[in-house]
Amino acid sequence: MARRKERISQGANSPFHGRIRDAFFCVDLLVKRHFLFLVSCLLVFHISFSQKITQTIRGKIVDKEAKAELPGVNIILIDDSVKVAGVVADSNGNFRLQNIPVGRYSLQAKFLGYQPFTAEINVTSAREVVLNIELEESAVSVKEVEIIAAKKGVARNEMATVSAKTFSVEETNRYAGSRSDPARMASNFAGVQGTDDSDNEIVVRGNSSLGLLWRLEGVNIPNPNHFAVAGTTSGAVNIINSKTLDNSDFYTGAFPAEYGNCVAGVFDLKMRNGNNEKHEFTGQLGFLGAELAAEGPLHKNNGSSYLFTYRYSTLKLVEALKIRIGTSAIPNYQDAAFKINVPLKKGSDISFFGVGGQSDINILVSTFTQPTEEIYGEKNKDQYLGSAMGIVGTAYSKSVNEKTFIKMVAAHSGEESHAHYLFVYRDSNFTLDSLVEKTRYKYIQQKTSFVFLCNRKFNSKANMRVGFYADNYFFNLLDSNRNMATYQFERRNDFIGTSLLLQPYVQFHFKASDKFSYIAGLHGQYFALNGSSSVEPRAGLTWKMNPRQVLSGGFGMHSQMQPTYIYFNREKDANGNYFLPNKNIGFTRSVHTVLAYDFFVSENLHFKIETYYQYLYEVPIDSSLSSFSLLNQGTSYGRFFPQKLTNKGTGKNYGVELTAEKFFSKDFFFMLTASLFNSTYKGSDGVERSTDFNELFATNLLGAKEFQIGEKKNTTLTTGTKITWAGGGRYSPADIAASNAAGEFVEIDSLRNSQKFHNYFRWDVNIGLKANRRKITHEMGLDLINILNTENILALAYSPNPKNPNEVISRDYQLGFLPLFYYKIDF
Numbered sequence: 059m060a061r062r063k064e065r066i067s068q069g070a071n072s073p074f075h076g077r078i079r080d081a082f083f084c085v086d087l088l089v090k091r092h093f094l095f096l097v098s099c100l101l102v103f104h105i106s107f108s109q110k111i112t113q114t115i116r117g118k119i120v121d122k123e124a125k126a127e128l129p130g131v132n133i134i135l136i137d138d139s140v141k142v143a144g145v146v147a148d149s150n151g152n153f154r155l156q157n158i159p160v161g162r163y164s165l166q167a168k169f170l171g172y173q174p175f176t177a178e179i180n181v182t183s184a185r186e187v188v189l190n191i192e193l194e195e196s197a198v199s200v201k202e203v204e205i206i207a208a209k210k211g212v213a214r215n216e217m218a219t220v221s222a223k224t225f226s227v228e229e230t231n232r233y234a235g236s237r238s239d240p241a242r243m244a245s246n247f248a249g250v251q252g253t254d255d256s257d258n259e260i261v262v263r264g265n266s267s268l269g270l271l272w273r274l275e276g277v278n279i280p281n282p283n284h285f286a287v288a289g290t291t292s293g294a295v296n297i298i299n300s301k302t303l304d305n306s307d308f309y310t311g312a313f314p315a316e317y318g319n320c321v322a323g324v325f326d327l328k329m330r331n332g333n334n335e336k337h338e339f340t341g342q343l344g345f346l347g348a349e350l351a352a353e354g355p356l357h358k359n360n361g362s363s364y365l366f367t368y369r370y371s372t373l374k375l376v377e378a379l380k381i382r383i384g385t386s387a388i389p390n391y392q393d394a395a396f397k398i399n400v401p402l403k404k405g406s407d408i409s410f411f412g413v414g415g416q417s418d419i420n421i422l423v424s425t426f427t428q429p430t431e432e433i434y435g436e437k438n439k440d441q442y443l444g445s446a447m448g449i450v451g452t453a454y455s456k457s458v459n460e461k462t463f464i465k466m467v468a469a470h471s472g473e474e475s476h477a478h479y480l481f482v483y484r485d486s487n488f489t490l491d492s493l494v495e496k497t498r499y500k501y502i503q504q505k506t507s508f509v510f511l512c513n514r515k516f517n518s519k520a521n522m523r524v525g526f527y528a529d530n531y532f533f534n535l536l537d538s539n540r541n542m543a544t545y546q547f548e549r550r551n552d553f554i555g556t557s558l559l560l561q562p563y564v565q566f567h568f569k570a571s572d573k574f575s576y577i578a579g580l581h582g583q584y585f586a587l588n589g590s591s592s593v594e595p596r597a598g599l600t601w602k603m604n605p606r607q608v609l610s611g612g613f614g615m616h617s618q619m620q621p622t623y624i625y626f627n628r629e630k631d632a633n634g635n636y637f638l639p640n641k642n643i644g645f646t647r648s649v650h651t652v653l654a655y656d657f658f659v660s661e662n663l664h665f666k667i668e669t670y671y672q673y674l675y676e677v678p679i680d681s682s683l684s685s686f687s688l689l690n691q692g693t694s695y696g697r698f699f700p701q702k703l704t705n706k707g708t709g710k711n712y713g714v715e716l717t718a719e720k721f722f723s724k725d726f727f728f729m730l731t732a733s734l735f736n737s738t739y740k741g742s743d744g745v746e747r748s749t750d751f752n753e754l755f756a757t758n759l760l761g762a763k764e765f766q767i768g769e770k771k772n773t774t775l776t777t778g779t780k781i782t783w784a785g786g787g788r789y790s791p792a793d794i795a796a797s798n799a800a801g802e803f804v805e806i807d808s809l810r811n812s813q814k815f816h817n818y819f820r821w822d823v824n825i826g827l828k829a830n831r832r833k834i835t836h837e838m839g840l841d842l843i844n845i846l847n848t849e850n851i852l853a854l855a856y857s858p859n860p861k862n863p864n865e866v867i868s869r870d871y872q873l874g875f876l877p878l879f880y881y882k883i884d885f
Contacts, residue, residue: 114155114157115154116152116188116189118152118153118191119151119169120190123515124457125455125463126463130146131153131172131193137162160181160770162181164176164177173194175191182884183834186333190304197518197569197570197575214305215307217314217565217579219598220610221311221612221654222308222309223247223307223309225325226305231300232722232760232762233246234762237878238299239300241260245758247717248717248731249311249668252756253782253784256294256852258292259692263310265322265672266693266751268290268621268688273317274411275451277507281447282415284415285445287696288473288475289691289697291692292693293445295346295391299395302395302413303327305328306325307324313614318561318581321646329397332353332365333355333363334354334361335355337352338353338354339885340884340885343372344372344878345372347370348369348372362401365398367394371389387419387421391415392417393413394412394414407454410451411451411453415447417445420442421440423437423440424493429488429859438482438857439481444477445476449470449471450471451507461515464510465509466509470506471504476500479496484860487860499539500536502534507530520567520568520569524563525562526561527561528560530556533553533554535553535623538550542800549636553638557586561581562582574599576600577598577612578596580594580595592617594615596614598610599612608655610653611652613652614650617645617646625643627640629701639702640678640703643703646677649673650670650672663720663721664717667714667716669714670712672709674710677709679706680701680742682702684807686807687739687741693750706742709737712735712736716732718730725765728762729761730758730760734755736754747811749811751788757783757784759780760780763776773828776826777825778825779824781819781821782822785818786817787814787818787851788814790813792805792866793807797867798866802856803856815851819846819850820843822843823842824839824840825839825840835884836883837882839879840879842875842877844876849874854869
C-alpha cells in the first residue's frame with residue numbers, strides 16, 4: 059500500500075558556526091533597516107505623548123453556574139500592591155471605574171459567600187476595558203472556613219479537574235513566534251508538540267492532530283485554518299482572528315462530559331462582545347496581512363453591540379523583500395468574523411456570529427529552471443490548491459432564575475477543499491518535457507448544528523449540567539486519480555448524501571467543601587451512517603490541600619468518528635462494481651487517566667506536574683498485514699486512501715509534564731514547559747512501533763519584559779523570547795522501486811518509524827513598541843522567527859534527479875530565519 063509523504067521533525071546538515079554566521083548577517087541587515095526607524099518612533103512617542111492619559115474600566119458580574127446578576131460585589135483596582143480605585147457593583151451587577159491612568163493593573167472582585175476573583179488588565183488610551191466576570195459560589199459559609207481564592211490560569215469550566223488551561227489572549231499575545239495564531243500559541247503549553255514550521259497542527263501527548271476538537275461559541279466547527287486539507291484539523295494560518303476572542307479553554311486529556319468526538323484535545327473558543335457604549339476601530343498592516351476591525355454599540359439604550367474583523371493577505375510584499383516563507387509560490391488568503399449581541403429582557407440574551415475564510419495557492423514546479431527547495435508541495439508535481447471554511451449561527455441564553463441557566467445555539471457550517479495535480483516530467487538537463495494529469499478532487503461538507511445546555515444549581519455545593527449536540531452532515535465528495543499501473547483514471551470518491559451525529563451528556567459537580575470537589579458525568583455518541591455508538595463515563599476529583607497546593611485526578615473514556623471521506627472511499631469488486639469497504643468502520647476509542655499536582659509559590663508563580671496514561675483501542679488498521687494505523691494520519695498537506703480497514707488496532711501514550719509559570723506581574727512573565735513521553739501503536743502485523751509523533755521530549759522556554767517609558771508611562775517597550783527544543787521525529791526508509799512506480803514517496807512498510815533524526819531547535823525573539831496618546835494607541839512589532847537560522851528537517855520527499863537516476867529522495871527543510879513586522883493603530 060502506498061503511503062503518504064513522511065513527516066520528520068529535525069536535522070542539520072550545516073556546521074553550527076555557519077548557522078551562527080548566517081544568523082548574525084541577517085540580524086545585521088534587519089538592524090540597518092529597522093533600528094533607526096524604531097528608535098526614531100520611540101523618541102517621537104516619548105516626546106509627544108507625555109501628557110497624562112486616562113481610560114474607563116467597566117463590566118458586569120454574574121454567578122458562574124446560573125449566570126444570575128450579582129449586585130454589591132466589591133471591585134478593587136491595584137497597582138503594585140497599592141489600591142488605586144474601588145467601586146461596588148450596582149443592582150444589575152454592573153460596575154464602572156473612570157479616569158484610570160493607562161498602564162497595567164490587577165483587578166479584584168470580592169463578594170460574601172463567593173470565591174474571590176483576580177484578573178490582570180492592560181489599560182490603553184484607545185480602548186475601554188470591558189470585563190464579564192463570573193464568580194463561583196463557595197461551598198461553605200465564611201464563618202466555617204476561610205474561602206480559598208480561585209487561582210490564575212485555571213480553566214473557566216468548573217467541570218474540568220485536570221489537563222485544562224485558560225487561553226488568555228492578553229497573556230498568549232506575548233508568546234514570541236506565535237504570529238497571533240491561536241493554534242501556534244497553544245503549542246507552547248505542556249504536552250503539546252509544535253515542531254512543524256509549515257503547519258499549525260496541535261499534536262497533544264503523542265496523539266495525531268486528527269484527535270483535536272475545535273469548538274466556537276458552543277458549536278463544534280470544521281477545521282478553522284487556511285490551506286486546509288480534507289480530514290485534518292490544521293493548516294498554514296488560522297482563520298479565527300485572535301482579536302475577536304475572549305478568554306477560552308484548552309484541554310489535553312480526560313475532558314469533561316460535554317466534550318465528545320475527540321480523543322486527543324479540545325480547543326473551546328469564545329468570541330467576545332463588542333463595546334456596547336463606544337465605537338472603536340483597529341487597522342493593522344504587516345508582512346502577513348492587512349487587517350481592519352470595528353466594534354461599537356448598535357443601540358445604546360438596549361446595550362446591543364457589534365464586532366467585525368477582516369484580514370487580507372499581503373504576501374506579495376514578502377516576495378518583493380526577498381524574504382523566504384518556504385515556497386516561491388504566493389499564498390492568497392482572506393477571512394472575516396462578526397458578532398452581534400443584543401441583551402433582551404428578563405435576563406436573556408441573543409447573539410449572531412460568523413467566521414469564514416478562503417485561501418488558494420498554485421505551486422508550479424514546472425516553471426523552475428533548476429532544482430529549488432520547497433517546503434510546501436511536491437518536487438515532481440504542479441499543484442493547484444484551495445480551501446474555504448465558514449460558519450454562521452445564533453445563540454440564545456437566559457438566566458431563568460437564580461438557580462437555572464439555559465443556552466441554545468443553532469448554526470450552519472461548511473468546508474470546501476479542492477486540488478488539481480499534474481506530473482512534471484523533465485529530461486536529463488532539467489528541461490521540461492511534459493505535464494500529465496494525475497489527480498483532481500473537490501470535497502464539500504456542510505453541517506447543520508443544534509446545541510442545548512442547561513445549568514442547574516441545586517445549592518452552593520451541588521450543580522448539574524445537561525445537554526446535547528446534534529449535527530446533521532451533508533456530503534458532496536468527488537475525487538479522480540490516475541492509476542499509474544493501468545494509466546487509467548479511477549474515482550476514489552463519488553458520494554452525495556447525509557448523516558447525523560448525536561451527542562447527549564450529563565455531568566454533576568459536587569463540592570463537599572471548598573477543599574474537596576467531585577465531578578461525575580456521562581457522554582453518549584451515535585453516528586447514524588453506520589450505527590456506531592458509545593457511552594463514556596467521565597470523573598474527576600480536586601483536593602485543595604491548602605491555599606498553595608492542589609492535588610487532582612481525572613478519568614475518562616472517549617471516542618471519535620473517522621475523517622468522513624474515509625467512509626466513502628471506493629473499491630472495485632471482482633465484477634468491476636464499486637463498493638464502500640470502510641463505510642462501517644467504528645469509532646476510535648481511548649481511555650484517559652491523569653494525576654496532577656499544582657503548587658502556588660505566590661499569587662503569580664506556580665509549578666504544575668501532570669502524569670498521564672492513555673490506552674487507545676478499536677483503532678482502524680489494515681485488514682491485511684501491514685504497519686498502517688490511523689493513529690499516524692492527519693499531518694502533512696495530503697490525504698490518505700487505505701484499503702479495507704478493521705477496528706483492531708491499539709496504541710499507548712504515557713508521560714509526565716512540568717509547567718513553571720510566572721503570570722504577568724511587575725512588568726514581566728516567564729513560562730517553562732517540559733514533557734517526557736512515549737507514544738506507541740500496533741498495526742495488523744502485531745509489531746509495536748513508535749507513532750509518527752513519538753519525539754520522546756518537548757520543551758519550551760518563554761519570557762517577556764515590559765519597560766515603561768516616561769513619567770506618565772504612556773509608552774511601553776516590550777521584548778520577548780522563546781526557545782523550543784524537542785526530540786527528533788521518527789521516519790521510515792524509502793522503498794525506491796515502489797516510489798518510482800507510484801511517483802511519490804513510499805516507505806518500507808516493515809521499517810516504519812525505525813529511524814530518528816536529530817533534535818529540533820528554534821529560537822524566536824520579538825520586540826514591540828506601544829504608545830498611548832489621547833484616544834489613539836500606536837503599536838508596532840518585529841518578530842524574529844528562528845533567529846539562529848537553524849536548519850530543521852521537515853520531510854523526506856520524492857524528488858528524482860534527471861541527471862542521476864539513483865538519486866530520487868531528498869530532504870525538505872523547515873523555515874529559516876524569518877523577520878515579521880507589523881504596525882497597528884487603535885482609535
